[in-house]
Amino acid sequence: MLIDTSAWIEALRVRGDDKIRAEVYALIEDGRAAWCHIVRLELWAGAQAREIPRLEEMRRNIRDLETSESVWNRAYELALHARARGFTVPAGDLLIAACADYYGVKIVHQDRHFEQIAAL
Helix, strand or coil: CEECHHHHHHHHCCCCCHHHHHHHHHHHHHCCCEEEHHHHHHHHHHCCHHHHHHHHHHHCCCEEECCCHHHHHHHHHHHHHHHHCCCCCCHHHHHHHHHHHHHCCCEECCCCHHHHHHCC
């Protein structure tokens, strides 16, 4: 399962959503957690200095889904479809959805944009 930044934030936040936290940590423990480069970038860009060692430690147990040219091409297609339907979806979310689609995994998230993308 590809864990989106929105789910990571809930899982790592002291007062985050307990259900999301349990799901994220279960996925890590089971070896089924994945992220892609844009998720890692968003996490590292928003993390406080004290949180970086924890992220680095977790990184060892999380599958890294490469953002290949095929993933980028799928993201471009999703962007065109979203625009045609009148949706404005952040580029990062399009790339994450394209990555999940390419690798055939579901996304754990707390972001309404993924519902819009799924409707495409």
